[in-house]
Amino acid sequence: MTTIQLRPIDYVILGLYFAFVLGIGFALRRHTRSSTDFFLSGRSIPAWVAGLAFLSANLGAQEVIGMAASGAKYGIATSHFYWVGAIPAMVFVGVFMMPFYYGSRARSVPEYLKLRFDEKTRGLNAVTFACMTVVSSGISMYAMGLLLGVLLGWDFSFSVLVSACIVLAYIFLGGLTSAIYNEVLQFFLIVAGFVPLVYLGMQDVGGWHGLTTRLAVAATKAGYAPGAYTHSWRHMGAAADNPMGVEWFGLAMGLGFVLSFGYWTTDFLVVQRAMAADSMSAARRTPLIAAFPKMLFPALVILPGMIALALTTRSGATGFTLPAKPDGSLNYDLTIPLMLGHYFPPGLLGLGLTALMASFMSGMAGNVTAFNTVWTYDIYQAYIRKGASDEHYLWMGRMSTVFGIVLSVATAYATTQFNNIMDMLQLVFAFVNAPLFATFLLGMFWRRTTGHGAFTGLLTGTLAAAVHHGLTLPRGSGVGIKGGWLGHVATTYPSEMAQNFWTAIWAWTACFVVTIAVSLVTKPRPEAELRGLVYSLTERARSEGEPWYRRPGVLAVVVLAMTLALNLIFF
Amino acid sequence: MNLDIRLPIGMLFTLLGLLLTGYGLTSDASVYQRSLGHNLNLSWGLVVLVFGAVFLFYGRRGTAAVRSADESPEGRATEAREHRTGLESEGPGAGVH
Numbered sequence: 015m016t017t018i019q020l021r022p023i024d025y026v027i028l029g030l031y032f033a034f035v036l037g038i039g040f041a042l043r044r045h046t047r048s049s050t051d052f053f054l055s056g057r058s059i060p061a062w063v064a065g066l067a068f069l070s071a072n073l074g075a076q077e078v079i080g081m082a083a084s085g086a087k088y089g090i091a092t093s094h095f096y097w098v099g100a101i102p103a104m105v106f107v108g109v110f111m112m113p114f115y116y117g118s119r120a121r122s123v124p125e126y127l128k129l130r131f132d133e134k135t136r137g138l139n140a141v142t143f144a145c146m147t148v149v150s151s152g153i154s155m156y157a158m159g160l161l162l163g164v165l166l167g168w169d170f171s172f173s174v175l176v177s178a179c180i181v182l183a184y185i186f187l188g189g190l191t192s193a194i195y196n197e198v199l200q201f202f203l204i205v206a207g208f209v210p211l212v213y214l215g216m217q218d219v220g221g222w223h224g225l226t227t228r229l230a231v232a233a234t235k236a237g238y239a240p241g242a243y244t245h246s247w248r249h250m251g252a253a254a255d256n257p258m259g260v261e262w263f264g265l266a267m268g269l270g271f272v273l274s275f276g277y278w279t280t281d282f283l284v285v286q287r288a289m290a291a292d293s294m295s296a297a298r299r300t301p302l303i304a305a306f307p308k309m310l311f312p313a314l315v316i317l318p319g320m321i322a323l324a325l326t327t328r329s330g331a332t333g334f335t336l337p338a339k340p341d342g343s344l345n346y347d348l349t350i351p352l353m354l355g356h357y358f359p360p361g362l363l364g365l366g367l368t369a370l371m372a373s374f375m376s377g378m379a380g381n382v383t384a385f386n387t388v389w390t391y392d393i394y395q396a397y398i399r400k401g402a403s404d405e406h407y408l409w410m411g412r413m414s415t416v417f418g419i420v421l422s423v424a425t426a427y428a429t430t431q432f433n434n435i436m437d438m439l440q441l442v443f444a445f446v447n448a449p450l451f452a453t454f455l456l457g458m459f460w461r462r463t464t465g466h467g468a469f470t471g472l473l474t475g476t477l478a479a480a481v482h483h484g485l486t487l488p489r490g491s492g493v494g495i496k497g498g499w500l501g502h503v504a505t506t507y508p509s510e511m512a513q514n515f516w517t518a519i520w521a522w523t524a525c526f527v528v529t530i531a532v533s534l535v536t537k538p539r540p541e542a543e544l545r546g547l548v549y550s551l552t553e554r555a556r557s558e559g560e561p562w563y564r565r566p567g568v569l570a571v572v573v574l575a576m577t578l579a580l581n582l583i584f585f
Numbered sequence: 586m587n588l589d590i591r592l593p594i595g596m597l598f599t600l601l602g603l604l605l606t607g608y609g610l611t612s613d614a615s616v617y618q619r620s621l622g623h624n625l626n627l628s629w630g631l632v633v634l635v636f637g638a639v640f641l642f643y644g645r646r647g648t649a650a651v652r653s654a655d656e657s658p659e660g661r662a663t664e665a666r667e668h669r670t671g672l673e674s675e676g677p678g679a680g681v682h
Contacts, residue, residue, distance in 0.1 A: 023608050027601060034597045041588050063590055195590045202594060202636075206601075210620075210629050217621055359616045361608040361626040365601065365633075556662070 017167040018355040024364030031203065031368045035184055035375070038195050042188030049407040052189030053387040054121060054290050059191070061296035063198055065303030068287040070197035073204060074377015075154040078315055078370070079161070083346035085312075085319020086336065088258045089229065089243025090584055092319070093312040094265055097246070099274030101305050101577045105570045107279040108301040110549070112288060114458055116297040118546050121289070123282040124392040130457045130547045132465030133396075138472060140392035142446045143282060144385055148418055149439050151381035152425020158374040159426060165351045166367075174426050177371070181378050182419045186412050190290055190387070193379040197287075200372035201307075207369020208314045211350070214357040215321035218333060228324035233257075235327070243320065246584045259489075259509025268515020272522040276451035283384040295560060302569040309577055315350075322349045378422070386414040437495050441483070448518040449475020449525030456529050461541065461548045467533030475525025482520040488513045591644030595637050602634025 050056050059067075084092040120126035124143065128136035158177060159170040184192045219225050230240035242249050242256055249255040250262040260268075278284060278301070288300035326335045326344065334356045336344045354366040390410045395402075453472055456463045484500035488510040493499060497513060507513040545551050562568050609627030617624050 023604065027604060030597065030600060030604075034593055038588075038593055041593075045588070195588070195593070198590055199594050199597065202598070206598070206629075206633055206636075210625050214620055214623070214625070217623075357620055359612070359620050359626060361605050361612070362620070362629065365605065365629075 018165055018363070020166065020363065020367075021360035023361050024367065027361070027364030028368055028371065031371065032180060034199065035180060035196050038199070039184030039187035039192045042192045042195070046187070046189050046191070047408075049390070049404050049411060051191070052408050052411045053383075053390065054286075055189070055191040055194060057290060058292050059194055059287075059290045059296075061291055061299040062303055063194060064287050064291040064296065064300040066201045066307070067194040067197040068284055068300050069304040069308055070201040070204075070376045071193075071283055071287055071380030072377075073201070073373050074380065075157045075161075075374050076150075076377065078204070078373045079157065079347055079350060081312075081315040082319040082322070082349040085316035086323040086344070086346045086349050087319070088256075089233075089320055089323075090246050090312075090316065091243075091250070091256055091258050092316045093246055093580075093584065094269060095274070096309060096312050097577050097581050098266060098270040100278060101309055101573060102270065103275040103278035104301040104305045104308065105573055106275065107285070107288075108298050108305075109566050109570050111279055111454070111458060112298040112301070113294070113552060113554075114547055114549075115285060115289060116291070116294050117552065121391050122387050123280060123285055124388055126547075127453075127457075127468070128392075128396075130544070131463075131468045135453075135465055135469045135472070136392060136396070138469065139450075140388050140396075142443070144388050144393065146443045146446070147283065147381040147385040147388075148421045149425055149443070151378045151385075151418070151422040153429060153440075154374060154377050154381075155422055155426040156429040161348075161351055161370075164348070165355065170430070174423060177375060177378070178419050178423050181375055181382060182415060185379060185382055185386075185415050189411065190286070190383050193383045194287060194290060196379060197376045200376040203365075203372040204369045205307075205314065207354075207366045207372075208318075208350075210362060211353055211357060211366065212314060212317055212321075215318055215325075215334075215353060218357075219321050219324050225320060225324050228328055229320065232323055232327040243323070244584075246581065248585060253508040253512060258511055259507070260512045260515060264512055264515045264519070268519050272448060272451060272518040273515070276447055276518070276522075280450045280454050281447075282388060283380050286384055286387065295564065295566070298566040299564065299569060302566060302573055305573045305577075309573070309580060318353055319346065319349050322353060382415060382418050382422070385418040386411050389414045389418070434495060441495070444514070444517070445476045445479035445483070445521065448479050448521035452522050452525040453529060456526065456533075457548070459549045460530075460533075461544055461550055462533055462538050463529060464533045464536040464538050466536040467529045467531075470532045471525040471529030474528040475521045478524035479517050479521035482517045483513070486513055486516070589644045591640045595639070595641030595644045598633050598637025599641055600637070602630050602632075602637050605630025606634060 045056075046052050048056070081092060081095070084095075114130075115123070115126060118126055118129055120129055122140075124136045124140035127139050155174050155178065159174040162168040162173040163170050184196060188195070216222070216225070219228065226241075226244045229243040233240050233242040236242075236257065238255065238257060239249055247262070250260070250265060253259050253261045253264075258265075284301075288297045291297040291300050322334065322336050323344075325333060334353065336346065337348060337352070339345045351370065354363065354370070358366045390407055394410055394414070395407060399406075449472055452475065453468050456471075457468060481500065483497050485498070485502060485504040486507060487493065487498040487503050487505075488496055488507050491497070491510070493503075496510065497503075505516075507516065541551055605626045607630075609624050609630050612624075612626065614624070
């Protein structure tokens, strides 16, 4: 494969972007005087800014590259990650959970766990979360270095170090505000870079009609019904009927309920953006505002994958095709970058690459700001040095930014050496994350839940995830990292995704049941201590004074209705 | 925050729009074979430029000032709640009235 040649105009555009990103950091430096400024943006971010950052922090490499790859692999069913998974979860966190996160004045998700439960539950969550952010930012750096190497022939170390230094500089200077402002900028750049790509791809494939016709051929060739790639629900009746290998129940429960709610409602990476909002009503609107662009994002990140697959299958292809890997299967991960190189003229190519870089950086910055906050407030202040001055914690925030980025870079290099270790770490984190939503759900809506219950439930849930994974295998995989390592394979799933969904369902159920059981036999905290932390003991957030378009309830109904419509249109 | 985010976004997109349209006007038509014959630098560059200009306009008007909590019913409710629960001492702004 030949690398893409950039012209001077492309470098100018990339350079301009870097200059602005750094400039924002410098401009915000004077306003970053206290630890609240640095970690929580002084709780002064308007709702629309927090909302776009909420969305953008999640728009890292994994999202943009991975969703296009899944679009090519599974077709429009990938949109379930948005229309079944993310959106309902975002509505839930905005309407029901934000009153406790924002209202409790907790500065982080682990800190909420301390207020609601106890120290050990917080410690467990803080440590696993801190490790997780560093590793995922390292993995996304690795992916970026690899990609720029393949695409542009850039040196791995050059790509990794330059982007790490830029992210470090702007967070070091302006803290969370700088990260949030840049995420908003990056959001608009991602849209500006990807819209022309989808436009050209659609022109080339012959519009929606051309796309469905070609994908019908691809589906028949792969042994599915002709509409398998272009209908999101119609072929979900049985796992064997769709390329994802999942049936509707595993999809709705595993992906929709457990995994998506777990991620969008408890992951501090995204919740931190809403906590930085300037009022309770803005904090509640943050995920709801994010939901509007989020529901349209499949058109920008999944559609290119479907277009790429359609173009690859057209007969006598002279245009765009996906490259094959050495083993003969298609290399889906290169979908977006290769399409950029194929369709974009100089100038626009610079904008497209800037969009790609912007997505890498916003993902990285999201992880780093979540890391430095949890490290400083929930680990350093809680266990290492209590009661220091605010300047000291501000200093520690800056130091942990450096530290977090250095660790991420180290992780990126470690990944080049030991690919399996990364897979294993991600697996362990999946085990840790899966049960979390049960803990929060019970903690927020059942006042009887106790700290011992939450802690035991979390550990049992993680254990259940590991045991389920150890006893099952996706079809066609060997025993090892893919599962089955407990020596006995109880179930063979049609796909890795089905296995993941069911691992999550088991973990969630185990955590839910054990938390309830242990809570019933341990002593609950007095109700007076739970005010503002539990649904039944908290005043309802009122929004009567607000115009209708600012009321979370109204926005939630609009969001859900639109999402339902999208599900029906592409049924 | 004293910096309105719409300003830098407006500036960057205006500059990007100018660069793209400028390049679109001067570049050779042969580079657009890739993009199926569309001079997207020119057309998309104009869209980017207009977007940048709109953000610059609203950013310069500047409305995103920090409002004092007692100006809105919700802010007053939050303050009252914090007063009751004794949480109001947090943060650097506390005590400055």
